[in-house]
């Protein structure tokens with residue numbers, strides 16, 4: 001079932017045009033809008049939330065057009081990058097606020113707030129004020145506040161960007177756990193590809209006001225359709241080759257591309273396996289924790305290979321000048 005849908009949505013400012021032909025977020029799905037700064041992720045999320053109106057097109061929740069509905073009538077919970085907590089209220093009060101506005105009975109508020117605080121791992125800290133909490137804890141309060149009203153859709157706009165690396169990793173794991181536990185449809189905005197890969201069921205990669213590709217993390221990572229998606233998700237080898245009889249070759253390295261003429265063959269450095277041989281020249285290499293990244297010359301091109309140290313058939317100290325290579329998976333860019 002499709003929970004949230006964008007159809008032919010256009011939003012324009014003088015110097016920016018956002019256009020989303022189609023985006024469907026399924027019930028219970030964790031979908032991430034991923035892209036560089038200024039590509040339109042936040043604007044897309046704000047239109048879904050109802051803070052911003054599209055100039056054209058439709059936004060549907062459960063098949064119902066919501067263009068005219070204000071945020072509080074859309075059944076959403078939202079978490080922002082800067083937490084946006086009320087500084088003069090305790091954690092408990094911050095979480096209770098929405099329920100108090102709805103005038104729920106006190107006992108029910110108490111029960112729900114305790115449930116939400118437990119869910120985000122903040123039991124025992126309910127009487128602290130925001131300034132007495134760490135950034136990570138404040139963001140947990142914001143998450144509890146978004147979830148306490150039991151929204152149908154959870155929206156998160158760069159929720160981890162203000163936190164340092166360790167906390168960021170821990171909290172992203174918890175956001176994923178909570179999302180699974182509740183089965184809540186979630187739309188998450190980030191510019192961090194690793195974060196997107198770690199939490200998402202599907203990712204929509206955005207580039208200057210458009211969605212380039214939507215897919216599962218590994219599908220995007222190993223089979224990107226465009227150079228932009230390939231490069232945004234990680235280190236890439238992209239070779240412009242001329243195919244003949246369905247094969248595109250470089251030195252002794254051949255790819256079965258199944259077409260003729262100019263092609264762009266893509267593969268990740270970790271798809272390049274190293275073996276004894278002389279197909280490629282070792283130009284240089286770099287050691288990473290437990291791994292090695294090699295720059296290899298083949299024909300008139302340079303490619304990157306990355307392997308765990310125990311996967312290469314020789315001692316790093318005695319790296320040969322030439323090695324054999326095998327590319328185990330590749331795709332052809334459109």
Ligand SMILES: Nc1ncnc2c1ncn2[C@@H]1O[C@H](COP(=O)(O)OP(=O)(O)OP(=O)(O)O)[C@@H](O)[C@H]1O
Nearest residue numbers: 013015016035036037038039040041042043044191
């Ligand atoms: N209210 C506005 N008025 C005019 N231009 C705007 C407005 N809001 C956003 N923009 C422009 O729209 C573009 C997309 O902004 P948006 O915040 O959606 O991008 P983003 O991908 O979320 O980037 P970031 O990661 O930096 O937040 C930017 O060029 C921005 O300047």
